[in-house]
Ligand code: ADP
């Protein structure tokens with residue numbers, strides 16, 4: 001057994017837990033070691049029994065002189081014990097944990113940590129953490145009497161269980177946890193050794209050491225990410241042979257298309273197109289560019305023009321979207337734009353195949369990766385909302401052409417520094433300007449007592465201005481579970497019956513059949529439906545210009561950047577648009593956070609604010625795909641990002657002389673870049 005041993009094969013204890021651990025992203029023993037606590041309970045004050053004070057959180061250590069189970073009047077079970085040390089005795093109680101009696105026996109030496117309460121004037125230790133002392137020849141405690149690590153738990157996997165296993169793995173693998181950071185870098189940056197860091201992050205001797213351990217591990221995380229990005233970049237550049245597209249031969253055609261657009265391209269769009277064209281016409285290495293732009297900033301048209309250039313150069317392009325809804329929408333948009341210019345456009349989703357044999361541009365979901373689809377001269381791959389596609393899928397699509405160019409697009413407002421850290425292998429274009437004439441989306445946080453008034457207002461707006469409304473149901477779980485769907489269905493029924501009986505409502509959720517989804521959207525698009533009630537699936541990309549009201553339930557469950565993305569579903573046409581945020585939260589902090597939506601209109605601004613208010617794990621968590629979860633480092637730690645960048649620059653590409661570091665980097669390179 002070593003640290004790479006999969007959990008499933010790591011012995012009985014683990015096999016049973018494997019499924020649950022995988023939910024936490026833990027697949028190997030090493031993953032367990034890298035599953036860090038998010039805080040510590042401070043039980044480090046070990047007190048003599050005679051000195052304890054009511055209200056204190058302490059650890060006492062002594063001998064069990066009595067332990068028994070009792071029933072309360074209501075038939076609840078209560079466990080009572082008496083513990084003695086050389087200064088006195090104290091009563092201890094637990095509730096409903098009868099199994100404790102099979103662990104702790106009269107005469108045992110125990111260590112107990114918890115809060116001192118009082119009962120009838122006597123001190124009492126209430127529901128303490130406990131462990132037996134003197135086991136396994138060690139006086140070391142892990143659940144009591146120290147800074148005790150607390151982990152995020154999942155059903156059936158408690159902090160206590162994690163602590164015990166991690167402690168064991170650590171002890172048994174001292175010789176397997178080897179330093180991989182070159183000593184000069186360690187010295188320059190005052191880094192703790194790797195074994196000690198992992199030990200101290202889980203079982204710190206002091207707050208200070210926990211902090212040093214955290215620093216070292218955060219350093220590693222960012223340092224390795226940067227090296228991996230550099231490595232990917234250099235591997236990409238090795239693909240020297242690239243199809244260089246001619247621009248000069250087709251200036252006229254491009255200009256003509258440009259003129260036919262129903263709007264004028266923004267400066268940012270023009271600049272981005274120039275950047276892309278430069279890559280596409282270079283013969284050095286294929287383009288590998290990330291196009292970042294707020295919702296509604298107009299990324300699709302930029303991609304379309306790039307694909308048109310590929311077409312003019314007699315190359316095929318493919319555009320991959322993360323959902324069927326989006327793929328269909330892109331298909332329509334691009335059909336309108338490019339069909340008149342003679343471009344043949346195909347569509348491939350799980351449920352629909354159209355012109356998948358003879359096309360210039362193929363649009364679709366993952367279905368475009370199918371073996372049945374043959375490409376001839378695939379020259380350009382466009383990936384919308386890149387984060388949903390992993391490296392493997394990129395590799396598959398890449399194989400279908402010969403070093404095709406890649407353009408990946410995202411609406412995730414990743415600050416430039418972070419983008420450069422994570423995607424240092426990509427060149428970056430940013431659409432930092434919204435199309436002209438966009439109105440500010442008036443946004444209000446609606447207090448619970450104004451709910452009915454808000455409904456009335458929505459009704460009037462719909463009737464008066466003939467516009468349409470989105471209602472987003474609460475976001476319940478990360479993936480669209482049955483529970484989410486049920487909740488949405490119930491809310492939809494309620495709205496239909498009680499709130500908007502005279503309007504036409506449609507329900508959209510991820511568990512609908514694709515035909516049903518399409519119908520729902522089609523009806524909404526064509527104006528047959530007044531209100532689209534939806535789970536947060538509409539977050540990504542859909543474009544309906546007559547929709548002017550976005551109403552979001554339980555808005556506190558979203559990050560600001562996510563709310564901003566949802567809000568971006570309206571305000572696409574020239575009519576005044578509105579966003580109504582509902583929350584039942586009473587927390588002043590939450591309200592303040594949500595209020596920021598009223599005054600701020602750009603994704604980057606909101607993302608940065610969220611970064612400050614909630615920390616990076618939160619913003620970039622769950623619905624907000626696009627940035628891999630950091631285990632321990634923080635994207636707001638610009639100092640550390642800068643430091644690790646400098647070290648990465650210094651050492652790269654000279655990794656051969658540091659084989660264990662190289663191995664770490666290579667592992668990271670082949671791993672999927674992001675979750676999902
Ligand atoms: P996103 O960047 O979120 O993918 P889209 O490409 O879907 O945005 O564009 C949003 C809407 O804005 C579309 O209806 C599109 O036609 C329109 N649009 C794009 N560029 C411009 C522009 N320069 N001026 C006006 N409208 C534009």
Ligand code: MG
Pocket residue numbers: 299300384541
């Ligand atoms: Mg889009």
